[in-house]
Amino acid sequence: MKNYNPESRKAEEFINDGEILETIRYAEENSRNIPLIDSILEKARPRMTEGGVHCAGLTHREASVLLACDIPEKVEEMYRLAEQIKQAFYGNRIVMFAPLYLSNYCVNGCVYCPYHLRNRHIPRIKLSQDDIRREVIALQDMGHKRLAIEAGEDPVNNPIEYILECIETIYSIRHKNGAIRRVNVNIAATTVENYRKLKDAGIGTYILFQETYHRQSYLELHPTGPKHDYDYHTEAMDRAMEGGIDDVGLGVLFGLEKYKYEFAGLLMHAEHLEAVHGVGPHTISVPRVKHADDIDPDVFDNSLSDDVFEKIIACIRIAVPYTGMIISTRESREVRERVLHLGVSQISGASRTTVGGYAEEERPHDSEQFDVSDQRTLDEVVRWLMQLGCIPSFCTACYREGRTGDRFMSLCKSGQIQNCCHPNALMTLAEYLIDYAGEDTKDMGFALIERELEKIPRDKTRVIARQHIKDIMESNRRDFRF
Numbered sequence: 470m471k472n473y474n475p476e477s478r479k480a481e482e483f484i485n486d487g488e489i490l491e492t493i494r495y496a497e498e499n500s501r502n503i504p505l506i507d508s509i510l511e512k513a514r515p516r517m518t519e520g521g522v523h524c525a526g527l528t529h530r531e532a533s534v535l536l537a538c539d540i541p542e543k544v545e546e547m548y549r550l551a552e553q554i555k556q557a558f559y560g561n562r563i564v565m566f567a568p569l570y571l572s573n574y575c576v577n578g579c580v581y582c583p584y585h586l587r588n589r590h591i592p593r594i595k596l597s598q599d600d601i602r603r604e605v606i607a608l609q610d611m612g613h614k615r616l617a618i619e620a621g622e623d624p625v626n627n628p629i630e631y632i633l634e635c636i637e638t639i640y641s642i643r644h645k646n647g648a649i650r651r652v653n654v655n656i657a658a659t660t661v662e663n664y665r666k667l668k669d670a671g672i673g674t675y676i677l678f679q680e681t682y683h684r685q686s687y688l689e690l691h692p693t694g695p696k697h698d699y700d701y702h703t704e705a706m707d708r709a710m711e712g713g714i715d716d717v718g719l720g721v722l723f724g725l726e727k728y729k730y731e732f733a734g735l736l737m738h739a740e741h742l743e744a745v746h747g748v749g750p751h752t753i754s755v756p757r758v759k760h761a762d763d764i765d766p767d768v769f770d771n772s773l774s775d776d777v778f779e780k781i782i783a784c785i786r787i788a789v790p791y792t793g794m795i796i797s798t799r800e801s802r803e804v805r806e807r808v809l810h811l812g813v814s815q816i817s818g819a820s821r822t823t824v825g826g827y828a829e830e831e832r833p834h835d836s837e838q839f840d841v842s843d844q845r846t847l848d849e850v851v852r853w854l855m856q857l858g859c860i861p862s863f864c865t866a867c868y869r870e871g872r873t874g875d876r877f878m879s880l881c882k883s884g885q886i887q888n889c890c891h892p893n894a895l896m897t898l899a900e901y902l903i904d905y906a907g908e909d910t911k912d913m914g915f916a917l918i919e920r921e922l923e924k925i926p927r928d929k930t931r932v933i934a935r936q937h938i939k940d941i942m943e944s945n946r947r948d949f950r951f
């Protein structure tokens with residue numbers, strides 16, 4: 470396609486409208502082409518190699534054919550394959566995190582978000598460092614170890630210095646046996662220099678949702694403010710990587726535009742990062758437009774059914790097997806239950822999307838960014854995951870061991886990361902159970918740990934993990950990791 474170039478640094482060339490439209494046309498044309506669909510599924514299957522399990526992944530065109538296909542047996546096959554890939558690389562582990570809203574001051578005009586500048590009836594709140602201390606203690610008291618901080622774009626109220634100060638405060642708080650060990654950051658597109666400052670502050674992943682890859686819709690949905698600049702926003706991940714951040718998280722807000730367009734755009738963005746920087750995205754998030762103050766999701770006529778949502782998740786898992794996938798409490802327990810086994814590797818639990826919502830339990834939901842569908846406590850979510858046969862993990866080891874970017878990806882691609890993830894999940898779950906869990910959760914959790922310890926293939930690793938878990942149970946020693 471004219472001007473399409475995944476290696477280009479120009480948004481219009483790596484997210485090329487012509488290529489996306491041609492991909493959608495090709496996918497529709499081949500949506501019932503069984504030999505082609507079979508060959509795509511075959512290519513994506515996990516294979517045993519000398520270095521471990523390997524998956525080839527798919528191009529955006531191949532994955533789009535799967536997404537377009539509605540032959541029931543083939544769709545079933547896709548789900549089985551997604552599950553197989555998820556098992557091969559992520560096992561039954563689900564990493565837990567919580568969002569922390571720092572400030573809802575924002576100068577942008579995003580029409581789907583209640584924090585848009587013209588919303589005059591939402592209370593504007595910015596957390597002080599003391600407020601943050603209270604929020605973080607409340608989060609630590611729940612058992613969280615991994616946060617994603619969020620703030621609107623406002624150079625006066627939320628400048629980079631404020632974000633950096635917040636990160637420092639968060640990392641500095643030690644309350645009982647608690648600690649926040651990884652802070653991921655979701656703030657507006659910024660400069661290489663600012664990304665370098667974030668890197669130096671020790672952030673985990675830099676997350677920025679594209680919202681929509683469709684340029685015209687993007688311009689209409691972001692009518693005012695710096696975010697109106699499609700190119701600056703779309704090229705943000707390149708600047709982040711230039712600034713030294715090698716773990717970046719992509720995402721679109723499904724429901725704003727036609728999902729087939731977004732799906733192809735998302736995968737093209739991942740291909741671009743791989744082509745230019747040698748590392749694909751660390752995570753992909755799959756939020757859907759939800760109700761909030763001043764926002765009615767029904768005005769966006771591209772909303773997705775749960776069935777389509779499920780298929781998108783399966784197809785992403787098949788296309789980019791090494792990329793973590795995140796689902797938030799925007800989704801109900803029922804939806805989360807349907808998609809967990811298809812490839813989701815991280816979920817949020819007990820989230821408050823209100824600024825200051827953790828310390829102030831009784832805080833009205835008047836400053837929420839979106840309605841939370843899944844309102845359960847973290848303990849309930851942990852128990853529910855275990856009932857579903859998953860291991861809730863509070864692991865943050867990689868970034869702290871310097872396993873980021875291509876170092877992380879090479880371990881991930883060889884399947885060796887499993888040797889760390891599995892025992893780390895068990896040790897961090899043991900910490901959670903001892904320090905924060907209710908009695909029922911504790912009983913269920915230790916029984917699960919006992920069963921899972923037996924599955925660790927290397928004798929040496931099993932013995933060390935068992936000893937660390939014993940130490941956690943019998944002392945205040947924490948933070949063991951492989």
Ligand code: SF4
Binds near residue numbers: 577578621622696
């Ligand atoms: S989506 Fe982000 S940038 Fe847009 S109005 Fe909301 S907080 Fe501001």
Ligand code: SF4
Binds near residue numbers: 865886889893
């Ligand atoms: S070992 Fe690394 S990849 Fe595995 S769960 Fe922990 S932080 Fe994630």
